[in-house]
Each structure stands twice: as C-alpha cells, then as structure tokens.
Amino acid sequence: MEREFMEFDVVIVGAGPSGLSAACRLKQKAAEAGQEISVCVVEKGSEVGAHILSGAVFEPRALNELFPNWQELGAPLNTPVTRDDIYLLKNAQAATKIPNAFVPKTMHNEGNYIISLGNLCRWLAQQAEALGVEIYPGFAAQEALIDEQGIVRGIITGDLGVDREGNPKEGYYTPGMELRAKYTLFAEGCRGHIGKQLIKRYKLDAEA
Ligand SMILES: Cc1cc2nc3c(=O)[nH]c(=O)nc-3n(C[C@H](O)[C@H](O)[C@H](O)COP(=O)(O)OP(=O)(O)OC[C@H]3O[C@@H](n4cnc5c(N)ncnc54)[C@H](O)[C@@H]3O)c2cc1C
Structure with missing residues (x-):
C-alpha cells in the first residue's frame, strides 16, 4: 500500500513527561549548537494529558535542569508539600504515627510538590511548541x-476510519502515515506495545 510520509530528524512516540522533556531538551541543545532540527511528537490521547491520570508528588530536580525559570514560565507546581505524616496501620481501628x-x-517530601501530572504535561507541551516542536x-x-x-526508520501511525x-x-478510511526519522524515541510509558515488540525483536532485555 502507498502511504503518505513526512520526514523529521527525530520522532518521539508519546507526550508523557519523558517524551515532552526529551523534545524540549533536543530543541534546547540544537539551539545552543546553532543547529536547526525538526522534532515531532505523536500522542495517542485526543489531547496532551488526556491519558495521563496520575496525581503525583513531584520532585522538581529534573525540571530545575530543563527549565531553571519554570516559575516565571508558569509551570503548574502550585502546592508545595508542607509535611509528611506516616502511619503504621495496626488493624482496622488502630494506627501509630511513626x-x-x-x-x-x-x-520525605520536603521541597517536593503535589501536582496534576496531566497539567504538567499540558504545560510541557506548550513549552515544547514554543521551542518549535511539532506535536x-x-x-x-x-x-x-x-x-x-x-534499522528503525520511524513509525507508522494507525489507520483512521x-x-x-x-x-x-x-x-x-485513511491509511496511517509513515513518519520517517533519523532517530526515533519511544516514550510510550512502561507498557508501550511498540516497546514490547522492540524489546523482543532486538532482545533488549537479554541481560536484564
Ligand atoms: C497511579 C500512579 C501514581 C503515580 N504517582 C507518582 C508520584 O506520586 N510521583 C511520581 O514521580 N510518579 C508517579 N507515578 C509515575 C509516573 O506517572 C510515571 O513515572 C510517568 O508518568 C512516566 O512518564 P512517561 O513519559 O515515561 O510515560 P507515561 O506518563 O505513561 O506517558 C506515555 C504517553 O505516551 C502515550 N502513548 C503510549 N503509547 C502510544 C503510542 N503507541 N502512540 C502515541 N502515543 C502513545 C500515552 O498516551 C501517554 O500520554 C505514578 C504512576 C501511577 C500509575
């Protein structure tokens, strides 16, 4: 079947925290080196964040590295952790505070934030787009x-209709497109179906 295709330097599968931060980092690095690279992110959710369900306690070290000025940029880290209470549950009635x-x-979560990971991804997507990433x-x-x-040359998107x-x-019916890339980064999360195929085909877990 003849498929339409598009070509990029890097195609990233999955707009979760890892896919989006990788996209931002690539663009930042390219800008530092004075190079132009095309980066595309595909996300199976209807919008970025739609498949990100977790509320999370968030440790901001990686974000500090990626966007040291995240506060200025309005990152949705609005609720700092003020204390941790850890209880040992002895039975249905009794508990002891440790x-x-x-x-x-x-x-210990001092310095961390309680966030919506979906909102963080939406914000990361805005930053990525501002850097020129196509999502x-x-x-x-x-x-x-x-x-x-x-050799992995990109991905094929799912057929529509x-x-x-x-x-x-x-x-x-519209057949899926080929998104061809020099590098393809799989950031589908820990149970991604393509990841499983690649692990099997290239025996990536042989020594794990
Ligand atoms: C219930 C729960 C609670 C958690 N609590 C915390 C916490 O408190 N603190 C913390 O730090 N972490 C927490 N985590 C872990 C955290 O959510 C993950 O580490 C993080 O989301 C992993 O990011 P990721 O980008 O690798 O993958 P994901 O967040 O899984 O993102 C993958 C993205 O790829 C998309 N995708 C998948 N397959 C395809 C495909 N074939 N094509 C296109 N798109 C695709 C998905 O729709 C999704 O948007 C929690 C996780 C869960 C499930």
Missing part, C-alpha cells in the same frame, strides 16, 4: 518502521 526521625529518607495529539504510533537491514474489526469503512 516519628519523623524513623521515616526512611525516600519518604500531533490524536495520532497513535501503530508500529515501528523497520527497514530490510533491521476502520470498524471494530479493523476493516476499512467506506468513505472514511
């Missing part, structure tokens, strides 16, 4: 585009 000195270091929500990567030598069984609906 003194702070005995709470493991990783469970396509509503487009799922269906499979990796792999050439005869076994198909019925439940995947058969083309007359008048609506």
